[in-house]
Each structure stands twice: as structure tokens, then as C-alpha cells.
Amino acid sequence: MTNDRLAFIATNDLVALTRGRGLPSADLVMSSGVGWVPADLAINSFGHLIEPNPFGALGDLRLIPDPESKWAFPTPGGDIDFYLADQTLPDGSPWECCPRTNLKQALARLSADHGLSLTVAFEHEFALLDATQATVGPGAFTIGGLTGGEPFGSRARSNQRRGDGVGELATGVRPRPVRGHREADGRASCRGYRGAHARDRP
16 A cells, blocks of 8 residues: 655745655655755745845755654545654755754853753634624633633644643643633633743644
């Protein structure tokens, strides 16, 4: 039987979009990853290369997947093996413009120079609207505001749960309860992760 499972090797760019390349999982070689080019970092949020493009049309890079960042990205056709990657030169040495590499180097300097480390958490904010685009729930910080969007909150958490008994979702996120702040406002506050591990958490 043929293994048709796909992998996506990704990088988070400077305009907060996740871009990368896909291939059959069976063809992925972790040590060499997939090809990439410097100019890809110059793609703006609308999908166009900025002008002037500081990288030009020259140069080659590799996207080297981080095995610890792997998670199963669910799609109707089956899960995709999703990895976040470091951008390296063809010989495997770090590329000076790679955001992940710059973060790792900055954290190392913070620790070496000052003895400090970071614990980082993110809060995702969203709006709940009904089929008519009207806001859901009677107001901020009310029990109705918490339950007005049900069963969205319960189902979202249930559908993503990994089932390992530790409360961590399939995406690697460990959310705190969704709570209302403003009308129709929902928030999911995630627990903190130390240092570079926080960069790979949605």
C-alpha cells in the first residue's frame, strides 16, 4: 500500500505568515529538508515581492525541519506532518536572516550575559458571531457571555484534544479557559513555555 501522507516544512516570516513547501512524508530527509531561497523572506503580506528586493534573484537556502516542532495538521483528506524549520545555507550553516536562528542567538546572549531566561505565553483573541453576524452573548464578563457561544468552546477543545490525559491539544497548545472581555469577544490564554519552545507554539 502506498503511503500518501504529506509533510509541510514551514517558516514564520517577517509579516506573520507561515510559508513553506510540501512533499510526501516518505520523501522527507530530516537532515537536508527542502529547498528555499533568500528572496522568499521578501514576500509581503499580499503575496508579492517587495521592491527593491534586497536579496535579488540569487542564492539558495534549505529549510531544515525541527523534529520537536512536529504536529499533525488535520485536513479532510487526512493529517499532514507539519514542521517548523530553520533556514540554513546549503552547507548547513545558519543563515543570518533566519528569524528562528536570530531568536536562538538572542536567547543564548541573554542567558550568557545576564543569566536571564524567558517564559513566554500568548493570548489568542477572536469574535463570536451568529449566522446573521450579530454578536453572541449578552455582555462582557457575564455567565451569558461565557455560555452564549456554546457549544463552540466545548467542541473546539474536545475536537483538538490529543487524548493523552494531560490537557494538551493536538497543536501543542495548552489553553486556559476561554473568557469574555468585550461583547462577542473570546480569548484563549495559553500557558507559558520556556525560551525557544514558545516560538513553536501557536
